[in-house]
Amino acid sequence: MNSWKAIKKRVKNEISKKLLAKNGPYCVYCERVLIGTGNQIDHFAHKALHSQFTFNPVNLFYSCSFCNSSARKGQKNTINNPVQFRYDLCQFKIVHPYFDNPDTEILYQDADKVFFDLPSCSNLGRDTIAFFKWDDIHMTMFRARTLKIERLNPLSPIEEQQLILSIISYK
Known part of the structure; x- marks a missing residue:
């Protein structure tokens, strides 16, 4: 199998x-709940x-x-030095959700994770913020708006399960 398009829908659902x-x-990049954000399976290395x-x-x-849009991550290259067939040895341009700890790379001025503390972020964290354009007004407003929605409408365990069930039906 060498094409994502060739994968059957039931396999993508699994x-x-x-x-x-x-x-x-949650979005692995901005860490916001996926409700109403047009969630999608993303390939970190395009x-x-x-x-x-x-x-x-x-x-x-x-x-x-929002994070995976063409204006943000889209089809941009996320690897500095690809190592043929050795993903684990690649050097990534941005914080990798499995290999890096976003909480030690990207720091915020506030506990709500709305405003970045850029001087305290690592180089990789600052590169990630710039890559996604997270410090622009649109993304700052998105973080604040979704935080407000999350606080005003917290998900119950049943609602979380319903959300998961709705998301797993890959289109």
Whole structure:
């Protein structure tokens, strides 16, 4: 199998279930709940640029459509030095949700994770913020708006399960 498009929907749904079980109903990049964000399975190392990693389990995540949009991550290259067929040896341009700890790379001025503390972020953290353009007004407002929604409408365990069930139906 060498093409994501060739994968049957039922297989993508199973992948979806595993990703949600592993990461929960949150964007692995901005860490916001995926409700109303047009969630999608994302290939960290883009499948067109690095097809050898298309089916690598640690290359697949759920992200919101805001972070994965063409204006943000889209099809940009996330690898500085690709190592043919050795994903674990690649040097990544941005924080990798499985290999790096975002909480030690990207720091905030506030506990709500709305405003960045750029001087305290690592170089990789600052590169990630710039890569996604997270410090622009649109993303800052998105973080604040989703935080408000999360606080005013916290998910119950039943609602979390319903959200997961709705997300796992890959389109």
